[in-house]
Amino acid sequence: MLFNSYFFIFCYLPVVFAVYYFFVLNYRLVCAKLFLAIASIYFYGFFNTSYVILLVLSIAFNFTVGHVILGSRDSNRKRAIMIFGICCNLLLLGYYKYWNFFLDNLALVGPDVTWPTIILPIGISFFTFTQIAYLVDAQQDKVSEHGLVDYVLFVTFFPHLIAGPILHHSEMMPQFTRRHQNFRYSNIAVGTTIFVAGLFKKVVIADSLAVFATPVFEAADAGLRVTTVEAWAAAVAYTQQIYFDFSGYSDMAIGLARLFGIRFPLNFFSPHKAANIIDFWRRWHMTLSRFLLHYVYIPLGGNRRGKTRGAINLFLTMLIAGIWHGAGWTYVIWGAMHGVYLIVNRSWLSFRQVAAARLGRPLPQIPLPIAVLITFTCVVFSRVVFRAGTLDGAMSMVQSMLFQGPTFPGDVEAYTGGAAALMKDLGITFGAQQFVPLRDWGMMVATISASLLLVWFVPNVEQIVGRYRPTCSNMYWNEQHHWRTWLRWRVNTLGATVTAAALGISVLCLNRTSEFIYFQF
Amino acid sequence: MPTLCKTYQTYVLRIAAIAGVILGFVYAINYTVDPFGYNKVTVLELDRELVSRPIARNVLAAAQFHAAEPSVVLFGNSVMRALPAAGYTEGTNTKAFNFSIGGASLRDVLDVIDYVVEERPSVHTFIIGVSFRALDDSKIGSNFRQNLGVIENGFTLNTSLTALHASIANLLYAVSGQILVSDAPALEEKAHWQYLMRRETAAVGSRIGATQLNSPLTKSNDSDSLGW
Numbered sequence: 001m002l003f004n005s006y007f008f009i010f011c012y013l014p015v016v017f018a019v020y021y022f023f024v025l026n027y028r029l030v031c032a033k034l035f036l037a038i039a040s041i042y043f044y045g046f047f048n049t050s051y052v053i054l055l056v057l058s059i060a061f062n063f064t065v066g067h068v069i070l071g072s073r074d075s076n077r078k079r080a081i082m083i084f085g086i087c088c089n090l091l092l093l094g095y096y097k098y099w100n101f102f103l104d105n106l107a108l109v110g111p112d113v114t115w116p117t118i119i120l121p122i123g124i125s126f127f128t129f130t131q132i133a134y135l136v137d138a139q140q141d142k143v144s145e146h147g148l149v150d151y152v153l154f155v156t157f158f159p160h161l162i163a164g165p166i167l168h169h170s171e172m173m174p175q176f177t178r179r180h181q182n183f184r185y186s187n188i189a190v191g192t193t194i195f196v197a198g199l200f201k202k203v204v205i206a207d208s209l210a211v212f213a214t215p216v217f218e219a220a221d222a223g224l225r226v227t228t229v230e231a232w233a234a235a236v237a238y239t240q241q242i243y244f245d246f247s248g249y250s251d252m253a254i255g256l257a258r259l260f261g262i263r264f265p266l267n268f269f270s271p272h273k274a275a276n277i278i279d280f281w282r283r284w285h286m287t288l289s290r291f292l293l294h295y296v297y298i299p300l301g302g303n304r305r306g307k308t309r310g311a312i313n314l315f316l317t318m319l320i321a322g323i324w325h326g327a328g329w330t331y332v333i334w335g336a337m338h339g340v341y342l343i344v345n346r347s348w349l350s351f352r353q354v355a356a357a358r359l360g361r362p363l364p365q366i367p368l369p370i371a372v373l374i375t376f377t378c379v380v381f382s383r384v385v386f387r388a389g390t391l392d393g394a395m396s397m398v399q400s401m402l403f404q405g406p407t408f409p410g411d412v413e414a415y416t417g418g419a420a421a422l423m424k425d426l427g428i429t430f431g432a433q434q435f436v437p438l439r440d441w442g443m444m445v446a447t448i449s450a451s452l453l454l455v456w457f458v459p460n461v462e463q464i465v466g467r468y469r470p471t472c473s474n475m476y477w478n479e480q481h482h483w484r485t486w487l488r489w490r491v492n493t494l495g496a497t498v499t500a501a502a503l504g505i506s507v508l509c510l511n512r513t514s515e516f517i518y519f520q521f
Numbered sequence: 522m523p524t525l526c527k528t529y530q531t532y533v534l535r536i537a538a539i540a541g542v543i544l545g546f547v548y549a550i551n552y553t554v555d556p557f558g559y560n561k562v563t564v565l566e567l568d569r570e571l572v573s574r575p576i577a578r579n580v581l582a583a584a585q586f587h588a589a590e591p592s593v594v595l596f597g598n599s600v601m602r603a604l605p606a607a608g609y610t611e612g613t614n615t616k617a618f619n620f621s622i623g624g625a626s627l628r629d630v631l632d633v634i635d636y637v638v639e640e641r642p643s644v645h646t647f648i649i650g651v652s653f654r655a656l657d658d659s660k661i662g663s664n665f666r667q668n669l670g671v672i673e674n675g676f677t678l679n680t681s682l683t684a685l686h687a688s689i690a691n692l693l694y695a696v697s698g699q700i701l702v703s704d705a706p707a708l709e710e711k712a713h714w715q716y717l718m719r720r721e722t723a724a725v726g727s728r729i730g731a732t733q734l735n736s737p738l739t740k741s742n743d744s745d746s747l748g749w
Contacts, residue, residue: 185529192536491528496535503536504543508682 001046003252004203006510012043016158017259021183029181033149036260040158044123047162051121054092055156061088062131063151069138070145082139086132093128096121101327123162125324127155129291134169136295143169150176159256163249165267165287171472172262181261189491190468191258196499197461198251199506205451206244207509212444213238213387215435220400221393227407230435231400233444239376239383240451243272246285251461254471265290266462266473272455275371277341277378278349286473288324292317311346315339325386330394334386341378372456409434458487465489547685582620583636591618594637596630597650599623604650621650 001008016039023032045052065085072078100118137143146169154172155161216234220226226234250267257264271284281289297317303310315336322335356362366374381398388394400407406428413420413430415438420430436444462470464487489495586594593615595604601621609617620633630649637644 185526185533189529189532192533196536491532493535496532497539500536500539500543503540504547505682507540507544508547508685 001043003249003256004199004506004510009199009507009510012039013256013259020260024181025183029177030147030149032181033153033176037149037152037156040153040156040161043158044156044161047122048119054096054121054124055127058089058092058127058131059152059155061085062135062155063148066134066138066143066151069135070143078139082135085135089128089132089135093124096124098323098327126164126166127161129166129288129324130155133166133291133295137169144173146173157257157262159253159262160264163246163253164285165250165253165265166291167265167287168290171265175262175472184261186468187258187261190465190470191255191260193255193489193495193499194258194461194465194470195252195255196503196506197465198248198253198255200502201244201248201251203506203509205454206241206248208447209237209241209244209451212436212440212447213241217387217389217393217397219433219435220396221389223392223396224433224435225404226397226400226435227409227433228400228404229406229408231397233436233448235380235384235397235401236452237444237448238387239272239380240448240455242383242387243268243455244451247460258470263469263472266471268460269462270455270460272376272379273372274375275366275368276375277338277345280375280379281338281342288321292321296320307350311343314342314346318342329391330385330388333391333394334382337382337385341382405429409438411438550685550689582622586618586620586637587640589616589618590641591616592644593617593646593648594644595619595621595648595650596633597621598625598630598652600652601650615646627651 001012003009016036020032020036020039023029023035041052041055044055062085065081065088069078069081069085072081096118097120134143150173153176154167154169157172160167213234216226216230217238220231247268254264254267265287267286269283269286271280274280274283297313300313300316301309302313316339318339319332319335321338322331322333325331325334352363365371381401384397384401385394388397406426408423408428408430410430411434416423424430467488589606591606593606593609593613595601595606595609595617598621602619602623604619604621606617606619609615620637622629622633625633634647634649637647
């Protein structure tokens with residue numbers, strides 16, 4: 001069941017919402033939470049019923065292991081049990097997500113082992129990581145006692161179950177109390193507004209961008225040569241698409257959770273406004289970055305053992321981030337690229353510090369627009385590798401973008417008339433195959449430009465709705481004050497009209513339902 | 522506090538009301554202009570570009586397929602469409618339907634065949650026309666399967682930006698005295714035959730190897746008798 005489907009919006013959500021608050025207002029809170037957990041498992045089963053058992057077993061296993069750790073007083077025993085629990089989780093993840101990939105690669109160098117194709121259980125990376133964090137924190141005595149229902153709800157709560165945000169029990173468990181769960185119109189107002197904003201981002205913006213990215217990447221994957229213009233347009237369109245798709249999903253998740261009185265952590269904060277890659281990772285998929293920092297990078301040693309070791313740890317962490325996204329070499333290379341980006345960024349900062357110390361004054365800053373543009377370009381190249389279905393496809397796209405000289409489809413030559421000769425003099429070649437019809441180029445330029453203006457010059461949803469504390473994160477709240485007052489959302493007729501119009505337009509676009517990109521991870 | 526609560530309550534109700542009015546308006550205008558739901562398929566030749574052409578063709582073809590209840594189905598691309606199924610029906614006393622999709626590759630044809638097998642298992646004869654263009658995998662397909670989603674849900678059909686766009690256009694046509702899109706099937710057929718005659722592509726149909734359709738092919742040259 002997709003958030004952007006008629007069934008979810010007009011059937012599942014209203015029913016679950018009504019029944020949940022019926023229980024909250026008339027019966028014990030535990031009944032309401034139990035109902036919500038069952039409804040969430042039904043939501044998961046809607047994708048593939050066979051994997052509900054897997055989810056339930058995973059929860060039962062981790063809950064049991066967590067309680068054994070909590071009940072143990074011997075730190076060595078705690079640690080051993082935690083390692084056992086993590087290994088089991090990783091084995092589960094490894095089997096379902098990476099086993100086929102492993103066999104495919106094994107076949108290239110050794111025996112060709114026949115194994116039935118394993119269908120990836122949706123959301124397995126998310127609920128496995130959530131529970132690994134729980135086990136680690138239980139071992140470090142950061143987890144307080146809690147009941148089974150709370151734990152099941154923490155893992156399965158449907159807004160985050162499929163594609164995050166990756167939750168931390170310490171920010172969720174305290175919210176499963178009567179104080180937070182009471183029926184409040186404010187929660188409905190704020191939740192609905194954020195949900196609608198996310199829905200709009202997904203079905204109106206992201207899906208419109210996909211039209212211009214998908215055919216070009218598919219052509220590159222099929223071994224066809226793509227023109228320079230289309231390659232760049234597709235790369236930027238996909239970079240924008242994945243941002244609006246995933247941040248739209250996160251906004252929808254935050255809004256849905258708020259309907260039930262729960263505040264999720266912030267997952268995006270205008271990542272394409274980042275002035276460097278370090279800043280980008282502070283703003284992009286923030287809950288994954290947090291997980292990687294606390295449960296991978298720091299346990300590896302962080303930067304406590306010198307700069308070289310710190311760089312290696314950083315690279316390894318990003319490599320794991322890449323592998324986490326999917327079983328494929330393109331994801332590994334994407335992770336490696338970001339590892340290198342981060343190392344270069346860090347080295348640059350160190351160089352600036354050293355140079356400033358020697359000169360006795362700070363080096364001049366790179367102008368912000370240029371810094372943002374450089375960062376964005378780096379992200380675009382990494383997205384090309386991320387999106388490409390094959391390594392050859394990725395190489396073909398990069399080659400089209402950088403090394404084949406400017407090329408245009410043959411139709412452009414006829415369209416430009418006399419200007420074509422001038423363009424040829426400038427080294428532009430015509431005649432290549434075309435994957436986005438020429439009649440759609442106007443719309444392509446308009447859509448991509450509008451999306452860039454949105455991400456660079458407009459505050460994000462969390463800033464617009466910031467005064468109503470939409471999330472449980474507070475690191476960026478101060479930034480909302482930089483924006484003009486009239487951009488801030490208000491509970492009035494204008495706010496309701498804008499939200500309703502966005503909802504109406506989004507619903508009108510639902511007939512082209514497509515899955516969220518991050519569902520596959 | 523009660524005042525604040527009331528403000529939020531009013532806000533939520535306003536969102537529901539305004540969104541309801543917007544969707545209701547769209548649904549109403551679509552239903553008024555096009556009660557049969559052909560709005561998804563703007564088939565008038567003059568406003569073909571108003572909506573996605575593949576969607577128009579595919580959805581209409583599927584709707585006509587259900588209405589025809591055939592036992593024999595012809596598949597292929599626009600070349601195959603030159604064969605009139607009505608001639609086959611006359612010649613063999615077996616209900617035939619031409620489910621050829623303009624611009625279809627062989628992959629699209631397979632999608633259509635799957636669809637027919639699922640929807641109407643009683644179809645016993647499948648005639649597949651293959652032209653050289655259908656073997657070109659590099660071109661963008663007709664996305665038959667994807668487009669069909671829109672006919673499976675009446676709400677989806679009538680409540681979409683595309684349908685609204687076409688509805689308003691058709692409303693303007695109606696106001697200006699032109700033909701409403703609710704005559705879509707006939708107009709589609711007419712437009713198609715006009716296209717065939719203009720391009721003289723009817724003869725191309727003879728190359729596709731469906732040898733049992735000799736008599737129906739003559740119908741393409743007999744268009745005057747249809748009153749066009």
